[in-house]
Amino acid sequence: QKEVEQDPGPLSVPEGAIVSLNCTYSNSAFQYFMWYRQYSRKGPELLMYTYSSGNKEDGRFTAQVDKSSKYISLFIRDSQPSDSATYLCATFQGGSEKLVFGKGTKLTVNP
């Protein structure tokens, strides 16, 4: 079983929609989770990170961790065409510095 699983999509939504991007992880020892945004042919940029359980909000973005179900989510409110990108979830393999990623979800926000 992969450490992090992510639905690759693609996901297409109209401008202004609320977007929900999700990942599941396998090891309950994972505590630190990150979301990256990657535009085509560019390096990923860190969007948000969360530690342990709970929510973290930054502008239109909310990252959520549910440790009981091993589920992490990124919500985008009032989505914009500029949000069109691939979104990657990531975590550190428990007990090591090995940083592992989901496969990424490609999002298109249509004007």
Place this chain on the structure above:
Amino acid sequence: DGGITQSPKYLFRKEGQNVTLSCEQNLNHDAMYWYRQDPGQGLRLIYYSQIVNDFQKGDIAEGYSVSREKKESFPLTVTSAQKNPTAFYLCASGYTGVETEAFFGQGTRLTVV
């Protein structure tokens, strides 16, 4: 400006040749990583290093080699043993000891011709 610099941005290689991709960071990060990205595959870890003169294999290390002689530098050599080297290569760095975020360079696109 602090950051991670990968060079070159585009690289062409003939079959059977080794090629080295550069990754330099001035963020004072201890950990550095190399990933390969193919369409539909996400980011796959090639090698990572937590400290100078030490590194570990990732999930797809075969056909690749690395060195970590300086904290700032983590070059990746794609050898002729790598059967399918055409891909987008990404370097990242971060702190060790405390799990925290990693930052990426802008990538090198390698094409075998």
